[in-house]
Amino acid sequence: MLFNNGKLNVRKLEKKDNYLLAKWLSDPKVLEFYEGRDNPFDLEKVNTEFYNPNDDVNGCIIEFEGVDIGYIQYYELDDETREKYGYSKNTEVIYGIDQFIGEPAYWNKGIGTILVHSMVEYLIIEKHADFVVMDPQVCNERALKCYEKCGFKKVKLLPKNELHEGEYRDCWLIEYRRE
Incomplete structure (x- = not known):
């Protein structure tokens, strides 16, 4: 277990979780916000993208009340991203995080806010992060609202930053700085 906050647990990604990721990342409702509906993942693609031993990304599974509901990853920013x-x-x-709740039944229940707040706290306390960043798409208003509730601030616009459903989308660079 990486950390626990009440009903929320975050644990390290295991090989057996590849089936969960393939399920979530082939759901058009999830793909609308993460990766794009034109970019579904099958098991082979999940294994290639999420289980690369040379990758410095730390993948984790989100559990809520004992149910696996999503994915979160964290990583120290590399030189290229800096x-x-x-x-x-x-x-x-500086750490970056990305996440999604893969079970739409768990959307709009405040779980994302608990998750993001808890991960930021973990990174600051355990990994000694000075600050944490994300780059959500400008049009992902629900996610931006969640991140702002957690103390993230918009720093700058990243024009045409992410290819999503056939077009490059603008994103916000957002930061959470410890006080």
């Missing part, structure tokens, strides 16, 4: 975001001269410890 450059892209404008942090190349910054020597602080």
